Amino acid sequence: MRAAEKIDAAKAKDGAAFIAYLPVGYPDLQGSADAAVAVVESGADIVELGIPYSDPGMDGPIIQETTQEALAKGFKMKDLFGVVEQVAATGAAVEVMTYFNLILRYGVDRFARDFKNAGGAGLITPDLPPEEAGEWIAASDQYELDRIFLVAPSSRPERLKLISETSTGFVYAASTMGVTGARAQVDDRARKLVADTRSHGAERVCVGLGVSNGQQASDIAEYADGVIVGSALIHALKNDPSLSELRALATDIANGSHRESSS
Numbered sequence: 660m661r662a663a664e665k666i667d668a669a670k671a672k673d674g675a676a677f678i679a680y681l682p683v684g685y686p687d688l689q690g691s692a693d694a695a696v697a698v699v700e701s702g703a704d705i706v707e708l709g710i711p712y713s714d715p716g717m718d719g720p721i722i723q724e725t726t727q728e729a730l731a732k733g734f735k736m737k738d739l740f741g742v743v744e745q746v747a748a749t750g751a752a753v754e755v756m757t758y759f760n761l762i763l764r765y766g767v768d769r770f771a772r773d774f775k776n777a778g779g780a781g782l783i784t785p786d787l788p789p790e791e792a793g794e795w796i797a798a799s800d801q802y803e804l805d806r807i808f809l810v811a812p813s814s815r816p817e818r819l820k821l822i823s824e825t826s827t828g829f830v831y832a833a834s835t836m837g838v839t840g841a842r843a844q845v846d847d848r849a850r851k852l853v854a855d856t857r858s859h860g861a862e863r864v865c866v867g868l869g870v871s872n873g874q875q876a877s878d879i880a881e882y883a884d885g886v887i888v889g890s891a892l893i894h895a896l897k898n899d900p901s902l903s904e905l906r907a908l909a910t911d912i913a914n915g916s917h918r919e920s921s922s
Contacts, residue, residue: 660750660751660752660780661752661780661781661803661805661828662676662705662752662754662780662781662805662807662828662829662863662885663805663827663828663829663862663863664752665704665705665751665752666704666705666829666863666865666884666885667863668704669704669884669885669916669917670884672917672918673918674880674916674917674918674919675865675876675879675880675883675884675885675886675916675917675918676704676705676865676884676885676886676916677702677703677704677705677876677885677886677888677909677912677913677916677917678703678704678705678706678707678754678865678867678885678886678887678888679695679698679699679703679705679706679707679888679889679892679909679912680706680707680708680709680756680867680887680888680889680892680893681694681695681698681706681707681708681709681889681892681893681896682708682709682711682722682725682726682729682893683708683709683710683711683729683734683738683739683742684711684726684728684729684730684732684734684738685711685725685726685728685729685893685896686728686896686897686900687729687732688732688734688738688741688742690900691708691729691742692741692742692745692746693902694896694902694905695708695742695745695746696745696746696749697902697905697906697909698892698905698906698909699746699749699750699751700749700906701905701906701907701909701910701913702909702910702912702913702914702916702917703751703909703913704751704752704885705751705752705753705754705780705885706746706751706752706753706754707754707755707756707783707887707889708739708742708743708746708753708754708755708756709722709726709755709756709757709889710736710739710755710756710757710758710761711726711727711729711730711734712726712757712758712760712761721890721893721894721897722889722890722893725893725897736761736764736765739755739774739777740773740774740776740777741777743755743774743777743778743779744777744778746778747777747778747779747780748778752780753778753779753780754779754780754781754782754783754805754807754828755774755779755781755782755783756782756783756784756785757782757783757784758785758786759784759786759787759795760786762782762784762795767794767795767798768794768798768801770798771795771798771799771801771802771804772802774802774804775802775803775804779804780804780805780828781799781804781805781806781807781827781828782795782799782804782805782806782807783807783809783831784806784807784808785809785831787808788808789808789821789822789825790821792806792808792825796825799827805827805828805829806825806826806827806828807826807827807828807829807830807831808822808825808826808830808831809822809830809831809832809833810822810830810831810832810833810852810856811832811833811852812833812834812848812851812852814852816855816859819855819856819858819859819861820859820860822856822861823856823859823860823861824860826861828863829861829862829863829864829865829884829885830856830861830863830864830865831865831867831887832849832852832853832856832864832865832866832867832883833867834848834849834852834866834867834869849866849879849883850882852864852866853866853882853883854882863884863885864883864884864885865883865884865885865886865887866879866883866885866886866887867887867888867889870886870887870888870891870912871888871890871891872891872908872911872912872915873911873912873913873914873915873916874915875915876888876911876912876913876915876916877914877915877916877918878915879916880915880916880917880918885916886912886915886916888912891908891912892905892908892909892912895907895908895909
């Protein structure tokens with residue numbers, strides 16, 4: 660299932676989709692699959708799997724730490740597809756967030772084929788501008804995969820238009836500038852960024868970078884189509900390998916995203 664279907668289903672119930680980010684290979688390969696399945700069972704609509712990378716300059720400290728640990732334990736790109744299969748089997752849409760150099764090294768067409776065969780929905784590519792994405796656009800069209808580009812508060816109108824026209828699935832609105840990570844308050848610029856991106860043609864805009872609880876998720880769900888949460892979930896996983904804390908936090912955020920009572 661692709662992201663648009665999950666987002667539209669959440670919107671039909673007057674909520675927003677809950678998009679959960681977790682790194683592949685942390686705390687180990689099977690543990691990362693179990694964690695992803697747990698967040699789906701707790702209400703996540705879309706799972707965003709992060710591929711470990713040796714130079715994760717755009718990621719915050721907790722993501723850098725856990726992805727480096729995954730690499731140290733021997734994660735290889737081929738390991739991704741088994742995790743994707745397990746998570747896709749839950750019925751969630753499975754997106755991958757990745758630095759594009761990893762896809763180039765694997766082979767763009769080969770990756771698209773293998774990822775599609777594993778049940779994947781598409782890619783979020785924070786370091787790939789649409790102007791340089793010709794090979795990926797062709798492959799994503801061929802294999803019917805989402806291609807998700809990012810906008811930020813600094814994005815100019817012409818940039819918003821290009822990304823809105825090129826993205827499929829949704830546009831990822833980075834609500835704060837700089838690296839990722841949970842924050843006490845979600846940047847107020849997110850609301851304006853979502854409105855501006857929609858005004859330039861985006862059908863679905865999801866907000867990431869900074870959400871750490873259900874109340875923040877509910878606030879964002881008032882105006883965005885999806886709520887993206889990463890660092891807070893990883894902290895919960897790191898704090899409690901039994902997944903109890905992760906499940907509790909995911910349930911809280913799912914209730915907030917879906918605009919449901921947590922009682």
